[in-house]
Amino acid sequence: MTQPLPYGLDAYNIRFHTLPINGITLNVAEAGTGTRKGPTVFLPHGFPECWASWGPQIRFLVDEGYRVVVPEMRGYGDSAAPAAIEAHDTVELAADVIGLLDAHLNSAV
Numbered sequence: 001m002t003q004p005l006p007y008g009l010d011a012y013n014i015r016f017h018t019l020p021i022n023g024i025t026l027n028v029a030e031a032g033t034g035t036r037k038g039p040t041v042f043l044p045h046g047f048p049e050c051w052a053s054w055g056p057q058i059r060f061l062v063d064e065g066y067r068v069v070v071p072e073m074r075g076y077g078d079s080a081a082p083a084a085i086e087a088h089d090t091v092e093l094a095a096d097v098i099g100l101l102d103a104h105l106n107s108a109v
Contacts, residue, residue, distance in 0.1 A: 016030075
């Protein structure tokens with residue numbers, strides 16, 4: 001049995017997929033239809049949150065016509081969690097965000 005998503009997000013057709021980013025795999029939640037030329041909002045979470053922490057903002061943005069991309073950052077949820085402590089520093093986290101932006105701007109993700 002699947003648990004319902006928080007904040008009533010089940011009504012927002014959240015789509016999950018994984019992307020190879022910066023040498024790891026990130027799980028990404030997306031909502032909203034947006035077009036390739038339409039507005040996209042990226043919402044990376046901080047410690048100790050998860051993608052669903054953005055629930056109220058996801059609802060608002062999708063209702064306003066935005067496409068929303070919400071990654072589970074490295075070490076969280078279904079994203080890869082490298083064992084090395086230094087693999088979780090701010091340089092790696094920033095590289096993950098840049099990789100995510102590149103993946104969405106340079107391909108048909």
